Amino acid sequence: MAGGFTLTPELCNGTDYGTDVTNARGTAVTCASGAYGTWTQLVASTGLDTSWMRIVAMTNGGSNTQNTHLFNLGIGAAGSEVLTVSGLSAVQPDALMSYSVFILPISIPAGTRIAAQGTGGTDVIYLQLQLFSDGYSGFNEAVSGLEPISSNLTNSNNSGAVVSGAIGVKGAYTQVVGSTARDYCGLYFAIAASSYAGSMAQDQEVWDIAIGAASSEIIVVPNIIMVLANKHDTAVYGPFMIEIPAGTRISLRFSSATAASSSVYCNVWGIYR
Numbered sequence: 001m002a003g004g005f006t007l008t009p010e011l012c013n014g015t016d017y018g019t020d021v022t023n024a025r026g027t028a029v030t031c032a033s034g035a036y037g038t039w040t041q042l043v044a045s046t047g048l049d050t051s052w053m054r055i056v057a058m059t060n061g062g063s064n065t066q067n068t069h070l071f072n073l074g075i076g077a078a079g080s081e082v083l084t085v086s087g088l089s090a091v092q093p094d095a096l097m098s099y100s101v102f103i104l105p106i107s108i109p110a111g112t113r114i115a116a117q118g119t120g121g122t123d124v125i126y127l128q129l130q131l132f133s134d135g136y137s138g139f140n141e142a143v144s145g146l147e148p149i150s151s152n153l154t155n156s157n158n159s160g161a162v163v164s165g166a167i168g169v170k171g172a173y174t175q176v177v178g179s180t181a182r183d184y185c186g187l188y189f190a191i192a193a194s195s196y197a198g199s200m201a202q203d204q205e206v207w208d209i210a211i212g213a214a215s216s217e218i219i220v221v222p223n224i225i226m227v228l229a230n231k232h233d234t235a236v237y238g239p240f241m242i243e244i245p246a247g248t249r250i251s252l253r254f255s256s257a258t259a260a261s262s263s264v265y266c267n268v269w270g271i272y273r
Helices: 139-143
Strands: 015-017 027-032 040-043 049-060 067-075 082-092 099-108 114-119 124-132 145-150 161-162 174-177 186-196 202-212 217-226 236-240 250-256 263-272
Touching: 027 040, 027 067, 040 124, 049 067, 049 082, 067 099, 067 124, 082 099, 082 186, 082 263, 099 145, 099 186, 099 236, 145 174, 161 174, 161 250, 186 202, 186 217, 217 236, 250 263
Parallel strands: 027 114, 082 145
Antiparallel strands: 015 124, 027 124, 040 114, 049 099, 049 124, 067 082, 067 114, 145 263, 161 263, 174 250, 186 236, 186 263, 202 217, 202 250
16 A cells, blocks of 8 residues: 555544633643743543544634744653653634644553643643544554754744745745754644735745755645635644655745735644654
C-alpha cells in the first residue's frame, strides 16, 4: 500500500480531559506576555496508553480582538514537566471566541500527568485533550513529540516566518529554516496573521511547502487552500506525514486572490520520533 500510513484494527473509543461541560469549553490556561506562563494541569493521570491525541484550543473572545497565542504541553510531575508538544498556536481573529484543532499521533503511557502553559498577552485560552489508543502498534509507536520549526515570542504575531505573496501567481519562496535540527516524520502548518489592510481585510490564498536548496525547491505539500477572515485564519493544516531528514531546508510560497504584496505571518511544526 502506498505510504503505509494506516489506522490499525485496535483503535478504541477515546477519552477526554479538561472539558468544562457547563461552559462548553476546555480548561482555562492563563498566558504570559513575551514568555510562557505557569503550568496548568489538564489531567493528573491518563487512563489509557495513548497513540493519538486531539487538541482543541479555544481563545478568550472579547479580551483581545486580534491575537495569536502559543502553548506547550508537558508531561511529568508538577515542577518537573518535560515538553512533549511545544509552540502550538491558537489564533483569535476578532472579539468572538474561536478555536484551533491539532490531531497528533503520539505515544504517552497510561498514568501520565499532562499540563499546559501559554504565551501571547495575558489572555486566557481554553484547552481540551481527547486521547485515543490503538495498542501502540504500527506507525504511532515511534512518535514522541512535536516542536516548532518557526516561531518567535518577540514577534507580536508569535510567528517565525513572514512570507510575501502575489496576486494570481505564486510568489518567491521564503526560507523557514535553512537546516532542520533533527529528523521529522511529519509537518503542521498554520497562519498567525496577515498584514493585508484592505477594506475587507479578507483574502483567499494557495500555499506550497517545499524542501531543498534555494532555486531548486521541491514541493512536498502542494496547493493548501485557505481563507483569511479579518486578516487571520484559525485553521491548522496537517498532519502531513512526510519523512524529512535532519539538515533539510524548508521554504514556503503562496498566491493571493486579492492582497498584492501582502505579508503573512505563519508557523510550521515538525513531528518527531
